[in-house]
Amino acid sequence: MHSDLQAWFVSDILPHQPALTRYLRRMCRSANEVPDLRQETYFRLYESASKSRSRPPKAFLFTTARNLVIDRIRRRQADPVNSVPDADEQSSPVDELTPERRLAASQELQRLTRAFDALPERTRSVIWLRRLEGLSQREAARSLGMDEGALEGHMTRGLRHLAKVAGDCGLR
Numbered sequence: 001m002h003s004d005l006q007a008w009f010v011s012d013i014l015p016h017q018p019a020l021t022r023y024l025r026r027m028c029r030s031a032n033e034v035p036d037l038r039q040e041t042y043f044r045l046y047e048s049a050s051k052s053r054s055r056p057p058k059a060f061l062f063t064t065a066r067n068l069v070i071d072r073i074r075r076r077q078a079d080p081v082n083s084v085p086d087a088d089e090q091s092s093p094v095d096e097l098t099p100e101r102r103l104a105a106s107q108e109l110q111r112l113t114r115a116f117d118a119l120p121e122r123t124r125s126v127i128w129l130r131r132l133e134g135l136s137q138r139e140a141a142r143s144l145g146m147d148e149g150a151l152e153g154h155m156t157r158g159l160r161h162l163a164k165v166a167g168d169c170g171l172r
Helices: 002-027 033-049 057-078 087-091 099-118 121-132 137-144 148-169
Strands: none
Touching (some): 002 148, 033 057
């Protein structure tokens, strides 16, 4: 079940990350909130999907994100004084990186970089355009001169490979 859920998440949810990021940017007061909201959306979605996956993945993703944004707005309206963080909280590090953790993170990044570099050139290009450049599936396919179905296949295979390597690195 766990690997099935991971495969579903990688193939059906993660391809929507650029669109989700754009959506959250439009919905949030501050761009600094976007990574946290995106992560919380993924967490809630993953948790909910472990019980049931009856809705289409994209609708499920955006409904979850919208509900989180609404919840955050409601909390701010209910307690406007405490919604502004203290200056001390803003300047203190949330999670201090020890030298050991920095080394481990560096090694994991090198391993993922090697895995990305080992992908076929076409697959690397697809992932780069979709994930890093934020192009839509149609735009990326047009840019690479391929149909959207082929692009989707490259994306799925490449992300599965990277997810496997990430799991082997302990990044799950």
